[in-house]
Amino acid sequence: MRQFFFIILCLFFSLIIAHAQKTTHFYLDSIAKAYELELCFSEDLVNLQKTIYITLDSLAVEDCIHKLSFESHLDIQLKGNNLIVTNPNEQTIRISGKLIDLHSGEPLPFSHIIQRDWGIGSITNSEGEFEVNIPSILSGFPLNFACMGYADTTLTIPEKDCKSLEITLRPKPYNLNEVLVLPNGNTAEDLVRMATKHIKRNYHRKTAQMEAFYRRTGFRDSTFTQLIEATLLIEDKGIDMPTTTTKIKLVEIRKSKDYLIPLSAKYKWAYKRMEKFIHGGHRNTFYRAYNNPVRAYKNEWWYKPLCDYETFKYELEGAMWLDSAKVYKVKFEYNQLFPDGTRASESKNFFSGGYIYIDAEDYGIHQLQYFDKAKERDDIPHQKEIRKLFNRNSIISFQKINHKYYLKYTKALVFPQAKMLIYENPDAEEKDRRIKSHQWAEQLLVITNIITDRKQRERIRLKEQLDKHENSFEQNYPYNPEFWENYSMIKQRPLPEKAIEDLQWEKSLELQFEENSTANVEN
Numbered sequence: 001m002r003q004f005f006f007i008i009l010c011l012f013f014s015l016i017i018a019h020a021q022k023t024t025h026f027y028l029d030s031i032a033k034a035y036e037l038e039l040c041f042s043e044d045l046v047n048l049q050k051t052i053y054i055t056l057d058s059l060a061v062e063d064c065i066h067k068l069s070f071e072s073h074l075d076i077q078l079k080g081n082n083l084i085v086t087n088p089n090e091q092t093i094r095i096s097g098k099l100i101d102l103h104s105g106e107p108l109p110f111s112h113i114i115q116r117d118w119g120i121g122s123i124t125n126s127e128g129e130f131e132v133n134i135p136s137i138l139s140g141f142p143l144n145f146a147c148m149g150y151a152d153t154t155l156t157i158p159e160k161d162c163k164s165l166e167i168t169l170r171p172k173p174y175n176l177n178e179v180l181v182l183p184n185g186n187t188a189e190d191l192v193r194m195a196t197k198h199i200k201r202n203y204h205r206k207t208a209q210m211e212a213f214y215r216r217t218g219f220r221d222s223t224f225t226q227l228i229e230a231t232l233l234i235e236d237k238g239i240d241m242p243t244t245t246t247k248i249k250l251v252e253i254r255k256s257k258d259y260l261i262p263l264s265a266k267y268k269w270a271y272k273r274m275e276k277f278i279h280g281g282h283r284n285t286f287y288r289a290y291n292n293p294v295r296a297y298k299n300e301w302w303y304k305p306l307c308d309y310e311t312f313k314y315e316l317e318g319a320m321w322l323d324s325a326k327v328y329k330v331k332f333e334y335n336q337l338f339p340d341g342t343r344a345s346e347s348k349n350f351f352s353g354g355y356i357y358i359d360a361e362d363y364g365i366h367q368l369q370y371f372d373k374a375k376e377r378d379d380i381p382h383q384k385e386i387r388k389l390f391n392r393n394s395i396i397s398f399q400k401i402n403h404k405y406y407l408k409y410t411k412a413l414v415f416p417q418a419k420m421l422i423y424e425n426p427d428a429e430e431k432d433r434r435i436k437s438h439q440w441a442e443q444l445l446v447i448t449n450i451i452t453d454r455k456q457r458e459r460i461r462l463k464e465q466l467d468k469h470e471n472s473f474e475q476n477y478p479y480n481p482e483f484w485e486n487y488s489m490i491k492q493r494p495l496p497e498k499a500i501e502d503l504q505w506e507k508s509l510e511l512q513f514e515e516n517s518t519a520n521v522e523n
Contacts, residue, residue: 024048024072031068032083035061040117041085046074048085082117086135093138093157096131097165099124099145108169109395110409110446111147115157123446131494145169172321188316188330189309192356194363196306199297202364204404205238209457211449213489214289217499218260218416218441224502225259226416226441227495227509228473231487234290235460243296248286248466253477254484255516256503260418260439267419283469289410289445292396294365305332305356306365312353313345319360322367325400326360354393364405368396370412401450409446416441417473448489479517481510 025048032039041048052071061078069076075086099108107128114120115138122132134143134157142154150169212234218226230253237245263271272283297306305312313335319328333353336344344352354370371393394412398405416439424434451457466472484490503509 022051024050024052024068024074027052027054027064027068028076028083028085031061031064037078037081037083039083039085046085046087086137091136092133093136093159094131094133094161094163095143095155095157095165096163097129097167099128099130099147099167099169101150102168102170108147108150109411110397111145111150111169114144114146115141116144117141125496129496131496188314188328191316191328191330191358191363192306192314192332193309195356195358195365196297198363199294199365200239202362202405203239203294204236204406204452205240206452207235207237207454207457208406209451210234210236210407210447211451212290213444213446213448214286215444216285216414216441218258218418218439220260220422220439221437224499225439227254227256227499227503229254229484229490230286231489232286232290233458233460235457236295239295243291243299244468246287246290247460248284248290249460249464250286250466250472250477252480252483252487253472254479254513255476256509256512257506257516258418258473259503260416261422262418264419271415283471284466285443285472286466287468289443290407292407292410293368294396294398294405295407303334305334305354311336317355320357322357325366327357327366328360330356330358332356364398364400366398366405370394399447402452406450407447409444411444412442414441414443446489476516476518479513481513 028039028041028048031037050072054067054071065076065078065083068074077084077086099111099113100106101108107124109124109128111124111128111130113122113124113130113132115134117138120132120134120138122130124130132143136159138157139159141157143157144152144154145167146152147169151172153167153169155165155167210233212232214228214230214232216226216228217224231251233249233251235247235249262268293304293306297304311334312332315331315333317329317331319326321327331353332355333351334344338344344350351371351373354368356365357367358365394410396410397408399408400406418439420439421435422437422439424436426433428434500509503512
């Protein structure tokens with residue numbers, strides 16, 4: 001009898017094991033069918049016939065993929081409607097280069113590079129440069145390059161690494177007569193007035209949460225001297241609410257050592273006193289990066305091209321395409337009336353202005369560009385260095401989701417929180433000083449996800465909310481290396497090799513991140 005029960009018990013456990021042990025392909029195929037996904041893999045590169053023991057009952061699809069990836073030792077990713085399986089040890093093809101305008105040769109920043117079949121891609125940086133790592137299995141597949149206002153172009157993925165490519169995009173042709181129908185036959189200023197009038201209608205009025213990636217890089221001439229990267233959760237109460245109601249939670253952050261030459265105590269004190277005037281209120285760098293002229297169009301400030309029609313002049317430069325949208329391109333220029341009766345636009349020293357891209361149908365603002373440029377003057381010492389120093393520009397871009405506009409990204413050349421000019425002989429009289437180098441910083445904020453459903457929003461508690469005047473340059477925060485190792489934006493937008501070389505001249509970046517944090521986060 002004992003032997004009989006032993007046999008029955010063995011049969012029972014064998015049935016349980018047989019039920020739970022399946023091939024990797026079985027589980028992947030089950031997930032793909034359940035969620036109507038396309039299973040993508042190469043039999044030459046991955047082994048899906050390995051038998052594994054795993055239970056996936058009652059798990060969300062993301063948790064199923066994570067668990068299956070861990071058990072199978074494979075890289076499994078959900079890209080759109082594709083369930084992509086690759087070998088983590090598989091070789092990749094590195095493609096790098098620069099994306100430029102076919103006619104002008106100007107770089108095309110924040111443009112998209114994507115392999116549409118597998119959903120793998122990247123984005124060009126502020127100088128139009130890109131670097132993308134693609135599984136070698138995709139050799140021979142098309143790689144698509146796209147930018148607002150330009151016709152897409154395609155590159156066939158090579159078999160080996162390909163560096164220093166120069167990819168050109170052709171501006172999209174447009175029918176000027178078709179687009180240029182001004183409201184009531186009025187002027188460029190009327191277009192701007194219409195755009196401002198329609199802000200309440202076009203931009204979200206309900207609370208939205210936005211996940212964002214922030215990167216700030218400091219430079220001394222062309223040498224990288226500082227890196228700050230952060231992920232943020234931004235809660236915006238909507239266009240009807242004051243900008244002071246916006247909340248930001250700092251999710252993760254890492255900071256390198258700051259190799260910028262700092263301001264003297266006197267100039268640092270003076271700059272702090274001017275911050276409110278310069279930045280329109282908030283002193284915290286993350287709040288400043290999110291704040292923009294459309295969101296803050298009701299705020300009192302000295303520089304408001306969307307509302308101050310006495311201080312700015314406008315000129316219609318034509319029409320163009322931004323993605324699939326027809327837009328008017330309006331140039332604006334700062335034109336303040338000075339006490340001596342002259343206008344700012346008549347200055348021989350400086351130009352301040354930019355462009356507003358206005359939707360031809362709903363008058364939504366797709367993009368704002370700001371330029372501050374020192375004009376050429378032969379009679380001013382250090383003219384070349386000064387012109388380079390004060391040629392500032394910024395871009396604020398918006399995206400349309402469910403008929404409402406939301407911030408897409410902001411990019412700007414900003415004050416470095418350090419000395420701007422470094423002199424060889426700083427103690428000499430001003431006219432005799434020789435400029436050795438100049439310092440500057442570049443700031444980027446990219447919205448990676450927008451959450452409008454109230455049920456899906458995460459509550460930002462008071463203790464989690466960043467203070468709007470907190471000095472995040474001097475404040476230290478926890479550092480979580482595991483998060484950054486797996487964060488997708490870092491994989492899509494890796495640092496240039498030169499940045500890593502410059503910043504690691506003294507010690508590794510990993511050590512710098514540790515040293516500039518409160519403590520390493522234990523997971």
